[in-house]
Amino acid sequence: MRCVPLTLLLLTGCAQAPPGGLAVGGGSGYARLELIEDRWSVAMAACGDPAPWEVQDPAYREDFRTDTACQQAFESDLGMSLESMGGSEYFLSSFRLSMLELMGADLGTLDQLDALPPEVGTTARPALIDSLQAIGDATGRPETQAALYNLVASLVTRLEKVDTINDGTATGSEIERDTGRMYTTGSCDRGVSRWHCATTLVHEATHVWNQVRHVACPEGREVQGIDVAGRNLCDTDWNSARGFEGGAAALLDHHLPAGGAYEDGYREDAASIIDEVHALVLED
Numbered sequence: 001m002r003c004v005p006l007t008l009l010l011l012t013g014c015a016q017a018p019p020g021g022l023a024v025g026g027g028s029g030y031a032r033l034e035l036i037e038d039r040w041s042v043a044m045a046a047c048g049d050p051a052p053w054e055v056q057d058p059a060y061r062e063d064f065r066t067d068t069a070c071q072q073a074f075e076s077d078l079g080m081s082l083e084s085m086g087g088s089e090y091f092l093s094s095f096r097l098s099m100l101e102l103m104g105a106d107l108g109t110l111d112q113l114d115a116l117p118p119e120v121g122t123t124a125r126p127a128l129i130d131s132l133q134a135i136g137d138a139t140g141r142p143e144t145q146a147a148l149y150n151l152v153a154s155l156v157t158r159l160e161k162v163d164t165i166n167d168g169t170a171t172g173s174e175i176e177r178d179t180g181r182m183y184t185t186g187s188c189d190r191g192v193s194r195w196h197c198a199t200t201l202v203h204e205a206t207h208v209w210n211q212v213r214h215v216a217c218p219e220g221r222e223v224q225g226i227d228v229a230g231r232n233l234c235d236t237d238w239n240s241a242r243g244f245e246g247g248a249a250a251l252l253d254h255h256l257p258a259g260g261a262y263e264d265g266y267r268e269d270a271a272s273i274i275d276e277v278h279a280l281v282l283e284d
């Protein structure tokens with residue numbers, strides 16, 4: 001199963017965000033900020049504090065296969081287990097690797113996000129940057145990858161493998177915005193890259209973070225081959241699940257050093273995610 005459609009087949013059962021945004025919590029303007037914890041530092045320690053991008057080193061990956069403490073950090077952070085993944089070690093493993101990617105990236109520091117190059121800023125928009133900076137302020141971590149990881153690890157409370165979503169009419173992933181319980185029908189086995197799954201996790205966590213749901217795409221804005229119960233799901237603006245998903249892909253792509261073992265596959269994945277997001281965010 002490819003991961004591309006999985007990022008696009010999401011959430012039909014959630015309520016609309018109230019006009020004007022959410023109630024202010026703690027003066028930050030982000031109602032869910034009180035749920036954010038610094039799980040990134042805990043996971044990094046459990047995984048031996050890898051150097052920037054070292055998690056993409058094939059030797060590190062090989063060690064990771066038997067690193068129980070590191071694996072368990074990710075299982076705890078997504079609320080997943082062999083049981084919740086329907087007994088599928090493959091599903092469990094693929095989501096562990098996605099969390100490893102998010103944790104071990106080097107995306108610079110949060111203050112650097114105010115001066116992104118134009119080609120990155122067209123996808124990593126102010127709504128994402130403001131949210132990540134608020135998360136960084138709350139956790140005391142200046143690293144952009146820490147904020148992105150903490151968004152996912154704090155707000156996805158349980159990950160469960162299911163046969164269908166959307167009341168049995170679709171495949172993909174969805175999340176309950178009030179509880180953070182996420183359901184998925186797919187693993188992350190698209191080529192060599194785990195970025196599709198990692199950015200899908202960002203997408204789902206963002207539904208909990210900003211409480212925004214998708215809207216039906218107007219005619220002409222659909223992505224071919226993507227269909228949920230006869231329609232496609234778009235987002236009104238960049239403060240949305242797709243907006244943050246695309247922004248995460250753009251940041252990963254921008255900071256990925258050249259010459260890594262999986263570079264081609266990762267850049268291809270990022271480009272694909274970014275293209276889809278630009279097609280489905282209606283503000284553009």
Ligand SMILES: [Zn+2]
Pocket residue numbers: 009010011203204207214241
């Ligand atoms: Zn969604």
